[in-house]
Amino acid sequence: MVEIIKVYKESFPSLRLIGKRYTNKDRDEMGGFSSKWCEWHEKGYFNILEELESLPENEGAYLGCMRCTDEFEYWIGMFFSEQTPVPDGFTYVDIPSGDIGTCWIYGCEDNGEIYGQEPHDMCMSRIKEEGWQFAEDTWFIERYNCPRFTTPDENGKVILDYCVYLKD
Numbered sequence: 001m002v003e004i005i006k007v008y009k010e011s012f013p014s015l016r017l018i019g020k021r022y023t024n025k026d027r028d029e030m031g032g033f034s035s036k037w038c039e040w041h042e043k044g045y046f047n048i049l050e051e052l053e054s055l056p057e058n059e060g061a062y063l064g065c066m067r068c069t070d071e072f073e074y075w076i077g078m079f080f081s082e083q084t085p086v087p088d089g090f091t092y093v094d095i096p097s098g099d100i101g102t103c104w105i106y107g108c109e110d111n112g113e114i115y116g117q118e119p120h121d122m123c124m125s126r127i128k129e130e131g132w133q134f135a136e137d138t139w140f141i142e143r144y145n146c147p148r149f150t151t152p153d154e155n156g157k158v159i160l161d162y163c164v165y166l167k168d
Contacts, residue, residue, distance in 0.1 A: 002107035002119055005159070007126045009166070014097045015055055016084050017065055019077015020045070021091055026074070032115070033064070033074050040076055048087050055079040061149075061161070064142035095139065100163045101127040104148070107157055114160045115142075123162045133167040140164050 020036075028035035040046060046062060054060045058079040065075040077090070086092045103123035107114040120140070127134075143161035144150070152158050 002105060002113045002122070004103050004119075004122050004126050005106045006102075006104040007130060008102055009130075009132065010057065010100050010102055010163070012057055012079075012095075012098060012100060013055075014082045014094065016080045016082050016086075016092050016094050017063070017075055017077055018049060018052070018080055018084065018086055018090050018092045019063070019065075019075045021093075022074045022076070024072050033076070036074075036076055037064075045076075045090075046078075049078045049090070052078075052080055052084055052087070055081060058143070059145055061146065062144040064144075066140045066142075067137060069137055095165075098135065098168070099132075099166045100141070101130065101132050101166050102143075102161055102163045103127065105160045105162050107160075109149070109152075109158050109160075110156070114158070119160075119162065124164070127164060127166075135165040135167045138165045 022033060022036055026036060027033060063075070063077055063079065065077070067073050082094055103126055105114045105119045105123065141163040143163060145161055148159040148161070
């Protein structure tokens with residue numbers, strides 16, 4: 001069973017998200033972006049980004065970043081300092097400094113229970129309980145931190161950081 005085991009606030013400097021942008025038309029047959037993640041690993045896209053100096057606050061984590069402006073966007077990539085040059089084949093978006101609310105979602109990655117609407121709603125509810133408000137046109141971030149996400153514990157469970165930008 002999935003659960004939220006930690007909720008806290010972080011402050012991020014202005015940053016550059018470097019990666020690849022996807023929209024609803026890029027969803028796979030299951031309705032998600034797992035096929036895009038497979039493509040990233042198969043084609044070594046993260047290897048290219050890892051050659052750059054990632055943002056220390058990000059701890060070198062891989063990211064899935066979502067927002068809805070004119071259309072839904074799903075980015076796969078990493079955070080870097082704002083002036084980081086963008087490698088060929090990648091795109092970027094600069095994100096202003098701000099506070100984020102972070103939840104640690106604890107559960108099994110294999111069965112997908114840490115993804116989707118239910119864990120999202122659980123996190124948003126816990127962040128609201130802290131008295132924090134979401135920023136307008138906010139970013140939602142899946143942060144795949146090593147080793148919290150990459151090394152399952154004795155119960156076969158991992159921790160996915162799920163973050164949202166907060167109103168000033």
